[in-house]
Amino acid sequence: MFRVSSTDEPSRTTITIDGQLSGESIRAVEICCDQAISKGKPVQFFLRDVSAVDQCGHALLCRLAARGVRLLARGVYTSYLVRALDPAGAVSVTLPPSGEA
DSSP: OEEEEEEEOSSOEEEEEEEEEOTTHHHHHHHHHHHHHHTTSOEEEEEEEEEEEOHHHHHHHHHHHHTTOEEEEOSHHHHHHHHHHOTTTOEEOOOOOTTOO
């Protein structure tokens, strides 16, 4: 399963990824990111429930970080990956377990 969603807010656009950032999904994500960046607002890229990132996915994250996209992650694996790509700007997001607000 793979899902990409985009949320426009007045001050920024957030792109959220669930599933695996690999293979054929890379092109869809890149198109979504390019569209968000073209709007001129800051862009956040949130790896919410990502279970795997292949070499192409890693390369995409590097390109996005180089373009000024803020990388966010939830989970041990993706938080580590994001911190390794952009130690100064990366943020790990900690959310309560399901059922807790």
